[in-house]
Amino acid sequence: MTDFAATRRLFDLPEGIAYLDGNSLGPLPKAVPARLEQTLRAEWGRLAIGGWNRAGWMEAPARIGDRIARLIGAPPGSVTMGDTLSVKVYQALAAALDLNPDRRVILSDTGNFPTDLYMAEGLIRSLGRGHELRLVAPEAVAEAIDETTAVLMLTEVDYRTGRRHDMAALTARAHEAGALAIWDLAHSAGALAVDVAAAGADFAVGCTYKFLNGGPGAPAFIHVAPAHADTVRPALSGWLGHEAPFAFDLDYRPAAGVDRMRVGTPPVLALTALDAALDVFDGIDMAELEARSRTLSERFRKGVEARGLPLVLASPADPAARGSQISFRFPEGYAAMQALIARGVVGDFRAPDIMRFGITPLYVGEAEIDAAVETLDAVLTDRLWDDPAFRTRAAVT
Amino acid sequence: MTDFAATRRLFDLPEGIAYLDGNSLGPLPKAVPARLEQTLRAEWGRLAIGGWNRAGWMEAPARIGDRIARLIGAPPGSVTMGDTLSVKVYQALAAALDLNPDRRVILSDTGNFPTDLYMAEGLIRSLGRGHELRLVAPEAVAEAIDETTAVLMLTEVDYRTGRRHDMAALTARAHEAGALAIWDLAHSAGALAVDVAAAGADFAVGCTYKFLNGGPGAPAFIHVAPAHADTVRPALSGWLGHEAPFAFDLDYRPAAGVDRMRVGTPPVLALTALDAALDVFDGIDMAELEARSRTLSERFRKGVEARGLPLVLASPADPAARGSQISFRFPEGYAAMQALIARGVVGDFRAPDIMRFGITPLYVGEAEIDAAVETLDAVLTDRLWDDPAFRTRAAVT
Structure with a gap:
């Protein structure tokens, strides 16, 4: 069994946010900066052209x-x-x-x-x-x-x-x-x-x-x-x-x-x-990862349902028919997603009305799913998207 | 006038070598590792998906x-x-x-x-x-x-x-x-x-x-x-x-x-x-850079000529008709280039018989040109390429 608390520690995650956008851009794995520094200084810097053979490029x-x-x-x-x-x-x-x-x-x-x-x-x-x-x-x-x-x-x-x-x-x-x-x-x-x-x-x-x-x-x-x-x-x-x-x-x-x-x-x-x-x-079993993603996306779906939020499930209801994300339709989805991001829950929006949340068990667990549902509730209940600050159209969110 | 000693200090060059292969792979500019670290940690690491807009990606x-x-x-x-x-x-x-x-x-x-x-x-x-x-x-x-x-x-x-x-x-x-x-x-x-x-x-x-x-x-x-x-x-x-x-x-x-x-x-x-x-x-005038390259490649050509080395110029004799490199034909060119590299003068070889030297004034000056000519002389005079160690064919040199 994979220890998903341990895999989460392998990522350098932005502080204080639930990052549910790994289906758009995965976060920084902590191992990357040192490895890249090694390639820069010890390979390119020391071997120069020799790196093609001697460093296995x-x-x-x-x-x-x-x-x-x-x-x-x-x-x-x-x-x-x-x-x-x-x-x-x-x-x-x-x-x-x-x-x-x-x-x-x-x-x-x-x-x-x-x-x-x-x-x-x-x-x-x-x-x-x-x-x-x-x-x-x-x-x-x-x-x-x-x-x-x-x-x-x-x-x-x-x-x-x-x-x-x-x-x-x-x-x-x-x-x-x-x-x-x-x-x-x-x-x-x-x-x-x-x-x-x-x-x-x-x-x-x-x-x-x-x-x-x-x-x-x-x-x-x-x-x-x-x-x-x-x-x-x-x-x-x-x-x-x-x-x-x-x-x-x-x-x-x-x-x-x-x-x-x-x-x-x-x-x-x-x-x-x-x-x-x-x-x-390394050592991750993809079937286990997929199963964990289904568990988490079901938790998200049920949370939204339990709170009676005015979102329409855009993803298939059967978790086996979904990829590793869950999406909802909401007419004010763009502005609502901006409000959500401002409160630390990072999903994204796809026209015309899709609020999209990536479910990535390697660094997202029950706490993030629950935070997302709760914050969604707050945003929708208070109609936070009515704030003009959240209505500006940006190219990428 | 460009201070070429100053531009040379902008590069992290392999120690003790004359790097005449910048026409194949330029060396590491010193500014690169810190800039990449910044993009990794402060942009990808902190902004994640937000980097596309907020970091100008x-x-x-x-x-x-x-x-x-x-x-x-x-x-x-x-x-x-x-x-x-x-x-x-x-x-x-x-x-x-x-x-x-x-x-x-x-x-x-x-x-x-x-x-x-x-x-x-x-x-x-x-x-x-x-x-x-x-x-x-x-x-x-x-x-x-x-x-x-x-x-x-x-x-x-x-x-x-x-x-x-x-x-x-x-x-x-x-x-x-x-x-x-x-x-x-x-x-x-x-x-x-x-x-x-x-x-x-x-x-x-x-x-x-x-x-x-x-x-x-x-x-x-x-x-x-x-x-x-x-x-x-x-x-x-x-x-x-x-x-x-x-x-x-x-x-x-x-x-x-x-x-x-x-x-x-x-x-x-x-x-x-x-x-x-x-x-x-920044601030480099390309015409000045090109002129400097011609001066240096002429110095190389004349050095080879003055020492009577058994190399045939493969580049045009007119420096205005050359790019920023100088090449010579030599039947044992591959092995001779390996011997040269082993002595700290890094050029490269292109089949069937071309010994190729990149002339890059931003980090190569008279000292490197003179070292290259002198080492070439030593390698050719002593027939160092007869050493079996230099005769192995490698994919990239």
Whole structure:
């Protein structure tokens, strides 16, 4: 059994707040500053160019990829790191369409995170071969998979509602119909017991700055199923995905396996921060973490219900159908969230009316959930959002 | 006049070595560790999600882009930061081809850095519209520009020989022929008096871990000429290049100007290190820096000549035709470079026979140049490379 009081002590949390926004940006793991200082002073500072070999910088994407692989149920050697999630979506989608050249439909849902859809739009335009991005409601996805579907591209957990897709069932359905499946794990990795291998996902991508606590703008990951890894032709054929980057050949030849999904020079400082952050997960059982998250989000839901707060649950009522967050609809949600944050309960808001709370058991426990419910009660009872200070629209909260 | 002894004190240099590899990885600027610690502890640690607005993380790509703009002669607001150079090459090339849709030839040279060529290959395959990557010798580029050329894509300074293209003349020639010009400034930015505006470059891209000292894998930059900035259609249409990223619309609409070349979430930690590193350039006049580099590389060349060392100059003899490096051909170059490094003179080797020395006046002066020449003399005279320890092939030196 994990000691969640002990894992909480691994984080440098802002004082006096209940941080329920780890689904947007995970807090600072205490191990990060010293590790980064070490990389700066003892590696970059002392080894300079020699750091690429002597400090293992060049291998960091594969080594850290293996750490992520364990957390998402992927086999070792099937994940690499780098770039941003948007770029990894592009790589996965380009590769998947290339593997299924006779079909033209990319099927996704209206709950997908917009950048996945935007990247698909850009790719479709570049390809110029009549591909179509077909969006359906999340609950209509299974029905919509048919013999025209080239690729099913979904985010497992809806960033607004927390609704969780059945990855295994939808992937099986896609495969039956002759389609491939790409899963975006941005709101799953580090929070849920994901098993991409068992689900048979063809590609999986994700960011590492949410539940994995890698820091603002931390590098993304990509998993390619071993069956495809030596076959896919990279659209972003960069030198570090080359079979022999330091031969400086004029022609591209892809590296073996997932390494071909590397593009440019690895972001060593950002990878160092992520590597230190991942220590928090050493020995953590993801099924236990997921179960704990459900317990806590149920506590939140029941607390809101017990107090009769005028919030409408936006997340599925069944905790097994939710990711590691709970969301409520409230017409004055933006201003109410500002008032809540001012009182030390940090969630966030997503248009048009969603108040969103990340449930992160590694550093959030019953006390924070209870504080959140109680503060919500106070904010809503006193209509604190009527205060003009809380009504200003900000770009990010 | 710049006090180059003072700028040298801004770097944390490995002790006892002459570091002539800043054209591969710049050394650690002393300001970086404290600045990064501040971002970690006072921003990420205390503000958490609030850092995006309250610590200015979201605006960092534009703010730092303006600092780079000054160094490459680009107007404010025309440069943004993120991703790797390979990705920025892809973005620039996709945009340029889109602006010149009736032509099919991407013209480059055999001295270009391979990743630029690889990214072009991948893009051509994705586009599937019969584009051709035509490579000619560097000296044959001007001749090869014709009415079939869609885009001229060159790296200003050859990574092996240091041969510098005439950016203004070749860009003018490309424009006369109805082609666009993309310049890769990987080996120019932070070293030479680049003036992309005067040259009329349509796009410019570069990395920041060489002469700009941003750290291993530091973020890349892209400049789009103002005439194109509101017209180009991004191939990598990510959410942070959207007109309103936090509206979370389902459809992509590009942001105004160069901001549309942003893709995913900005790499805040890496940008912080780069930002601190750029302080070194405050008040530096790039023309003076370039002149100083020429003086030093001439000193190197003359020293080698005066000692009659059996090295063949691989760089142009005219210092105005060189970038900020000097290279020599030597059949046993790999092993000889290993012997040199073991004696504290750090240059590097590029196949098949190039010994390469970066000339970086911010922290390299006459003493280092003289030490390099003297050590080269000792290594070559004593045939130190015959020692088996220096003959092992390493991936990166």
